[in-house]
Amino acid sequence: MNVLVCNVGSTSLKFKLYDMPDCVVTAQGAVERVGSDHDAVFSYKNNGTGRGTAADKQDIPDYQTGIERFLYELTAGENAVLDRVEEIERVGFKATLSKGYFGVHEIDSAVLEGMREWLPMAPLHNAAYLKAIDVMRGVLPEARFVGAFETAFHRTIPMERKIFGVPYEWYEKYGVQRLGYHSASHGYIADVLNREKTEYAAISCHLGGSCSVCAIENGHSADISFGMSLESGLIHANRTGDIDCGMIPFLCSQGLSEEEILQGLQKKGGLLGISGVSNDLRYIIEAADAGNARAQLAIDVFVTGIVHYIGAFYLDLGRLDDLVFTAGIGEHSARIRRLVCEKLAPLGVHLDDAKNEACHGEAVISAADSKVCVRVIPTNEELGIARRTYELA
Numbered sequence: 001m002n003v004l005v006c007n008v009g010s011t012s013l014k015f016k017l018y019d020m021p022d023c024v025v026t027a028q029g030a031v032e033r034v035g036s037d038h039d040a041v042f043s044y045k046n047n048g049t050g051r052g053t054a055a056d057k058q059d060i061p062d063y064q065t066g067i068e069r070f071l072y073e074l075t076a077g078e079n080a081v082l083d084r085v086e087e088i089e090r091v092g093f094k095a096t097l098s099k100g101y102f103g104v105h106e107i108d109s110a111v112l113e114g115m116r117e118w119l120p121m122a123p124l125h126n127a128a129y130l131k132a133i134d135v136m137r138g139v140l141p142e143a144r145f146v147g148a149f150e151t152a153f154h155r156t157i158p159m160e161r162k163i164f165g166v167p168y169e170w171y172e173k174y175g176v177q178r179l180g181y182h183s184a185s186h187g188y189i190a191d192v193l194n195r196e197k198t199e200y201a202a203i204s205c206h207l208g209g210s211c212s213v214c215a216i217e218n219g220h221s222a223d224i225s226f227g228m229s230l231e232s233g234l235i236h237a238n239r240t241g242d243i244d245c246g247m248i249p250f251l252c253s254q255g256l257s258e259e260e261i262l263q264g265l266q267k268k269g270g271l272l273g274i275s276g277v278s279n280d281l282r283y284i285i286e287a288a289d290a291g292n293a294r295a296q297l298a299i300d301v302f303v304t305g306i307v308h309y310i311g312a313f314y315l316d317l318g319r320l321d322d323l324v325f326t327a328g329i330g331e332h333s334a335r336i337r338r339l340v341c342e343k344l345a346p347l348g349v350h351l352d353d354a355k356n357e358a359c360h361g362e363a364v365i366s367a368a369d370s371k372v373c374v375r376v377i378p379t380n381e382e383l384g385i386a387r388r389t390y391e392l393a
Contacts, residue, residue, distance in 0.1 A: 002026075002087050003389050005382040006067075006136065007094045008128045011035065011209040011237055011279065013066045016382045017074065017081065017088070020390040023383060027074055027081045031066035033280065042069060046079035053079070063128050067135050085139050092389030093133065094184050094381055095147035096125040096230070099175075103152045104388045107133060107145040121229045124239075124266055146389040153187040154180030156220040161316070164227075180224035182206045184381035186214040189324050191384070192377055194219045201317040203310055206379070207336065208327035209237040209279070213306060215313035223316050225309045231265055234305045235298075237279035240269035241305065274298040281329055281336070303336065307343045314347060320372050323349060326379040334359065341374060348372055 001021075007014040013031040018024065029044040040060035045052030053073065060066050075082045082088070093107070098114035105111050112130070119126045133145060162178045163171060170176040189204040193216070202216040211234040215223040225233035227242075235241040243265070251261050264273070272279040275298035277287045287295035314320050323344070325337050334356050341351040348371030355365040359376050366374035 001089050001390060002082070003090045003092060003386050004088045005092045005094075005385045005389070006132055007382060007385075008063060008125070008132050009209055013063060013070070013132075014382065015070050015074075016386070018383075018386040018390075020386060023386065029070040029073060031060055031069070034060055034063060034066055036060075040066075042066070044070065044073040044077065044079065046081050048081065049079065051079045053077070063131050064135050067132060071139060086142060088140055088143055090144045090146060090389050091136055091140060092146045092148060092385040093129055094150065094385055095129050096122045096150050096181065097179075098147065098149060101147070102149055102155065104146060104148045104392055106392060107147045111147060123262075125230060146392050148184065148385045148388050150181040150183045151179045153183035153190070154178075154214075154221045154224050157223055161223050176228060178224065178226070179228050180212075180214070180221065180226045181230060182210070182212045182214070182224075182226070183221075184384055185326060185379040186212075186216065186221065186224075188379050188381060188384055189214075189326060189377055190216050190219045190221075193322060193324075200321045201319045202322040202324060203313050203317075203320060204324045204326060205306060205310070205330050205340070206327045207306070207325065207329035207333075210239070211236050211241075211302075211306075211327075211329075213309040213313065215316050217317055223313050234309070235274070235302055236270045237281075238267050238270045238272050240265050240273070271298050271302065274301055281333065285333075285335065299336075299339070303339045303343070306340050310340070310344060311347075320347060323366075323372050323374045325374075325376050331376055331378050337365070337374075337376075344372075349374060 003018045003020045005016045011034055015029045016025050017027040019026050025047050027046055032041040033039050038057050038059050040058040041056045042058050043054040071085060074080060075085050097118045098111050099118045101111050101114050115126050115130055166176055185206045186204045193200060193202055199218055204214045204216055206212050213225040214221055231239055233241050271284060275284045275295045277284050277295050284295045284298050288299055329336055337356055338351060341349050350367040350370035351374060352365055352367040359365050362378060363376050364373060
């Protein structure tokens with residue numbers, strides 16, 4: 001069975017076509033920096049032949065353009081693996097939120113309505129997935145669509161860490177609580193650790209365009225930096241992360257419109273908002289090295305937030321056996337890993353600088369005398385989604 005997994009991030013699209021149940025990736029593609037002007041990166045690969053295409057400085061203004069570009073390469077390009085799109089039998093999405101639906105569900109009209117109803121909770125992500133699903137349905141009318149929602153892994157968080165200091169009736173009536181996200185990523189990290197041991201305390205740092213820190217105890221989520229919405233926790237590429245809720249009425253009183261405030265919180269905040277340079281940490285680091293004070297400040301705020309949550313979760317867990325870095329920044333930025341670990345020295349975290357700088361792919365990068373095993377584990381969210389999409393009855 002051909003199962004296509006579509007991962008729609010806040011600034012990216014990732015695709016993998018699986019031959020199931022063998023879990024063999026036959027083709028894959030990615031679009032980075034979606035929405036940028038002539039700065040997007042597109043890649044496609046036929047995994048059977050090893051041939052593909054890669055291009056930077058592309059104009060990919062929206063998700064629809066990126067999806068259509070991938071489907072063209074998949075079925076009609078020089079390195080196509082399918083003759084026609086109808087050969088795709090199921091499409092799995094790393095979907096975000098749908099009111100009343102958690103875990104893995106076939107995407108029908110009720111699930112879509114739940115996604116629309118909770119659109120204010122995840123305006124960027126749910127809107128992107130709704131658009132992606134709509135585009136896919138237009139070209140794959142016979143395929144079965146499956147949503148693997150992002151809150152499932154965090155349903156084990158205890159109530160005292162889940163409930164907010166709001167009227168309890170809001171929890172009962174509206175479901176106001178800490179939901180958490182990045183389940184596919186943190187769940188995959190737990191799966192890797194579970195193969196090695198059954199009892200452990202770990203902290204997983206998913207650092208990319210969207211960022212979170214998760215406490216994992218014996219394979220289960222114990223806490224997460226995200227709150228109820230994606231506009232929380234660490235600062236992200238464009239989103240603000242944790243803010244004082246009183247700031248919103250204050251900004252209204254200063255003459256800002258609701259649209260201006262939302263733009264600032266969701267699209268013009270985070271690393272972009274602080275640095276004034278870019279939402280891409282690589283460019284921010286370049287600017288900081290060239291003496292840009294705001295770029296350096298963005299890096300400092302980012303690292304401080306990560307350390308803040310690691311310290312809090314260390315106390316939640318009572319110990320720390322494994323500290324894991326994953327996702328784009330976590331896997332590829334030796335500098336961010338070093339800056340975070342330097343601040344964690346009081347917890348007995350010691351990095352091997354040579355291993356950290358040389359790291360490419362999965363590796364242990366802690367020093368021999370470190371009390372905590374520091375690891376880089378590339379996440380594989382798509383494989384888990386492919387399995388769940390295939391297994392859904």
